[in-house]
Amino acid sequence: MRISTGGLLALAGLVGLVHTTIAVIQYRQLLKLSQEEFESLPATIVLELILSAAVATLGAYLLAGPIKVIVMPAKGRSMDIGSQRTDFISFNMRSRAMPLDIPPLQLS
Template sequence: MVRVSTAGLLTLSGLAGLVHTTFAVIQYRQLLKLSQEEFEALPATIVLELCISTIVALLGAYILAGPIKVIVMPAKGRNMDIGSLRTDLVSFNMRSRAMPLDIPPLQPH
């Protein structure tokens, strides 16, 4: 049995509303093409559905993410140099030392 939280239901219903709004816009555009009318703006009901679906999906995702965790650096033992160590730069420096230093310059032909 699958347990779905309230936040999960909010997110899913918001996303379902966004998918429904997408199909409503597609149908509206097809109706305008059939009646050979110019597209000026979406109907207010579709815009309202879009806003409500977006708010519900964002609220569900916000609740689903949980509280923000604080990053705590220990007072002793670590400083900013160790915390900002970039291993990709270190490996680049190691490979560059293996290159020969007596490379002749290129001669144009």
């Protein structure tokens, strides 16, 4: 089994994000033990988060491969005719037989 560069980058980015999550949890526990108030994360954790997210995004981009163009056949049906337009389907059900002049409920 061959692992691509995109797969390795995505995996490294995800491992970095998990490590960042664990570092944030440990930092918050340390603040609770020292009874300090949380104001912001240390710059090293924020930098690790940004780098891990960028590496994971780059890996996912490389893993996806090139974008393929969608080509409609020349003699095929057009998009307007070929679509099913499920938004406009109406259902015939028993509620159509109900009278329309039903008085509102009287709450007493």
